[in-house]
Amino acid sequence: MTAPIFPIAYYTLLEAVRNRMIWLVLVVVAASLGLGQFLHEIAITENAQIQSALLGAMLRFLAVFILAVFIITSMVRELNDKGSELILSLPIPRASYLAGKVLGFSGCALALAGIFAATLLIYAPPSQVALWGLSLFLELWIIEAFCLLCVFTFSQVVPALSATLAFYLLARSIAAFQLIAHGPLTPDESWSQQAINTIITAIAAVLPRLDTFTQTEWLAYHTGSWAALLPVATQSLIYVMLLGGAALFDLYRKNL
């Protein structure tokens, strides 16, 4: 069952290399360095903090966007070209096909997180950048699993990409929603408020708290510790397991 996983992962990685994703990544890195220099010129004080904070936030979002677009377009093209049908016509379990894809895209995510983190070495200490980079990889891992689930569910680029970006934005802001819902300015007595609070709590329970991942303050104020990575890694593992199960469920029910 495990034998086909590595060739599938290898060809997935090869696709990333051949469609020149690396050039796009290098252009982003070059643009970030230019922007960093520009910020250095206009900032009056706390130059390094401003550069690392703004570039960190920008690179984190671009990493998610680039990876999501790559995975969704690659998978949809493979579905449309009947490439996946060809692979699955061989004696390969569907779970192995998905595992191979996850492994291949994880390689892309690792490369993306590594290159973007290396860019930030100019502005922040290596230990904090390493922490940030590993956390970014885990964040990308969740996004990757969600993209695969969306592709198997929608089979179209636009709905899959929209759902992924909506998921990402919601997972990053759900803690703020919870705080607002339970804040001192919202009356808890009314039934409508209680219903809204319950809905928000239910949504929060099935979403990963991405606001605790890849934090900018690690870069700007050097507050990150390796202990912070443990809950991030545990959450990633659990959530990828959940999304993997859901993606496999959809894939096994798909009439290919």
Place this chain on the structure above:
Amino acid sequence: MRERPLSTVPWPVLWLLMLGFCLQIAWHFSQPKPQARAEDLLPPPTIAALHLVSLGDPIPLARALMLNLQAFDTQPGIGLSYRQLDFAKVEGWLERILELDPRGQYPLMVASKVFGSVNEPSRQRRMFEFVYHQFLLDPDNRWPWLAHAAVMAKHRLHDLPLARKYARAIREHATGDNVPSWAKQMEIFILEDMNELESAKILLGGLLKSGKITDPGEMYFLMEELKRLERR
């Protein structure tokens, strides 16, 4: 394309899905709840940086920044008093917002009525001085907020010289037709409160002789006021 029946999904996949779901719920509720944390108001960036961020359209950015500044006392999950804010930074933000959208009245309204209402005289004075300096840049459009500052200086701060300074600025600089007479005449009544009757009489007499008062009712009211001052 019809989907295949549920029976085609292997049991391990269903177990994985259920296990992942249960673990996610357990993990979520085992983690500490989000904690509200008061964030400091950051110093405003340079106007050049804001113009860059606005992508050539500064008015929406000015409006968004204004709402953000105004709502800074209600951060997610936490309620702050405006008194807890650093007013030097507040002033900096208001100035930048006015630079982005000079025709906007919102920053001056917030400065004079919202931030100018905090129960701390030094901060109120700071906001009124901000309004005064901004008024001098566009008196005919910004006079209402300085008039409000004059009223607040008189009744809240009980600082009649400050109120007179603002009222005089309105009389001297806000000379447009859109500026109502009562605003231009504020200084006279403040002088009367200060017991500076001679100055009040001179001002009132000058106003009546200037020919700027054309409404008969207003003319009658001001003449009666002049007579009343002369009797005192």
